[in-house]
Amino acid sequence: MPDTIAPPASSTRSDRLQPVFGRPLRVLAWLSFLAEVIIIGTGGAVRLTGSGLGCSEWPLCTPESLVPIYEVQGVHGIIEFANRTMTGVVGLLALAVLLLTLGAVGGRALVMRAVWFAVGGIAAGLAAYFITDPFGLPAFGFLSGALLVSVLVAAVDSVRRAERRRDLVVLAWIVLAGVMAQAVVGGLAVITDLNAFIVGFHYASSLLLVCVTAAYLVRMHDPAGPRVRAVPRWFAILSHVTGLALAATIFFGVLTTGSGPHSGDANVIRDGFDATVLAHVHSWPGYILAALVAALMVSAWMLRLEPRRWLLVLAIAIAVQIAVGVWQAREGLPEILVGIHMVLASLTAAAYTVVVLRLKRVRSADA
Missing domain, CATH: 1.20.120 (Four Helix Bundle (Hemerythrin (Met), subunit A))
Structure with a gap:
């Protein structure tokens, strides 16, 4: 049989049922994509300037300070901390895109369910931290793990409840979960004194997040349907x-x-x-x-x-x-x-x- 190609899609009455993605979401989606690209550049700057251990600890920069001390760490600490700060920017943009996406496809109810999952995750993370810290265990690791688990559970809940544009809901959750996981992987890179395989995985994961944010931009402009x-x-x-x-x-x-x-x-x-x-x-x-x-x-x-x-x-x-x-x-x-x-x-x-x-x-x- 000859190879057949689908004809272009035509407009139907169902187009009016598509969720409306306003200008704020479109702008933030582009900013999220750009931020994912920029953080690859800042991460490369950390590595290429020899600043990978500019902050000797994680999530603190030094055992006593969250921020670098220039007199002690010099410019390397500033470069490493700037990349960590960029991670926060990427995370906030991913969160904003997610909430606006949930609002567009499911309204306030879907957004509030995600918020309550976040509150529960924070509570669980703090509990894990205070339980493990007295025993000398990696408390921040347990805190991050609890937050990540809450994100995954919330993602499953949102995808199941979203009746429209589940593709965008999935992509938005992947970016947020990926950013959180990347922060943990970055911490492991510091703790392991820049193990080459962990650093390489860190870069490859960042590259995949660039692809996911690009996919979100494309699918956001496409109509829903088979x-x-x-x-x-x-x-x-x-x-x-x-x-x-x-x-x-x-x-x-x-x-x-x-x-x-x-x-x-x-x-x-x-x-x-x-x-x-x-x-x-x-x-x-x-x-x-x-x-x-x-x-x-x-x-x-x-x-x-x-x-x-x-x-x-x-x-x-x-x-x-x-x-x-x-x-x-x-x-x-x-x-x-x-x-x-x-x-x-x-x-x-x-x-x-x-x-x-x-x-x-x-x-x-x-x-």
């Missing part, structure tokens, strides 16, 4: 194969950086994988990725498929990434180029996320 394939089957399969190549490129990139000279602190020595060998291994899936994206882009424009414009954006991003990667390798990994490479990787992943979401469209009422 989604059907908008491209030929072979194109969809090749697009997902391209995603595997992108994931492999990022994975080996994280391993390469974890074995390179930018450990995050002058006293932390990386003695794991051979960074020189990994740099070449990292480039192989990168070149495969570039070839796959080029093939998809040409095909999409020839067939006038929906993802063609975003494939052009993705192709440009990958071309710049390759150029920066080659440049930094030849220049001995200067800090500024490594930082640019890290941020561009997140934007590349975000562009790919949009491409994947454009492989389908909402099914029209007369389809």
Whole structure:
């Protein structure tokens, strides 16, 4: 049978039943996306300036102080604390997007249920802290765990009760839970003296949150309803194969950086994988990725498929990434180029996320 593609969706009476996402939510959703990208840059700055242990404790900066003491820690403490502060900004934006989303899809009742879960989580967290602290246990870890569990329970409750746009409710909860989990992972990175695998996981998780916030932006502008394939089957399969190549490129990139000279602190020595060998291994899936994206882009424009414009954006991003990667390798990994490479990787992943979401469209009422 010939490959069929769904026709564009048409307007129906059900459009009037769609929740209205006002300007504040749209602005905050964009700010949330930008903040997730920026925190990758600030996290990279911490690592590339050797400030990873600028704050020796977590969640305090020093055993006696929440904020850095310049006379003791110097500029490294300020850089590390600035990144921790950025985590708070990211979290507040994620919370604001979540509450406005719940209000748009479920009204005040859904918002208040989430608030009560939050109150319960805070109470449980404080109880866990005061119970474990006298025994010398990681009290802040138990507090964070209790808060995270309350968020997960609240998320399940909200998704079950939301009758409209559950996709956006899920995405908003993922971002908030992810930010909270990221704070804990960042603390583990400090406690373990910047273990390369934990630091790498911290970066990869941040990159995934960039993709989730990008997905929220796309889905917020799309109408609700069953989604059907908008491209030929072979194109969809090749697009997902391209995603595997992108994931492999990022994975080996994280391993390469974890074995390179930018450990995050002058006293932390990386003695794991051979960074020189990994740099070449990292480039192989990168070149495969570039070839796959080029093939998809040409095909999409020839067939006038929906993802063609975003494939052009993705192709440009990958071309710049390759150029920066080659440049930094030849220049001995200067800090500024490594930082640019890290941020561009997140934007590349975000562009790919949009491409994947454009492989389908909402099914029209007369389809």
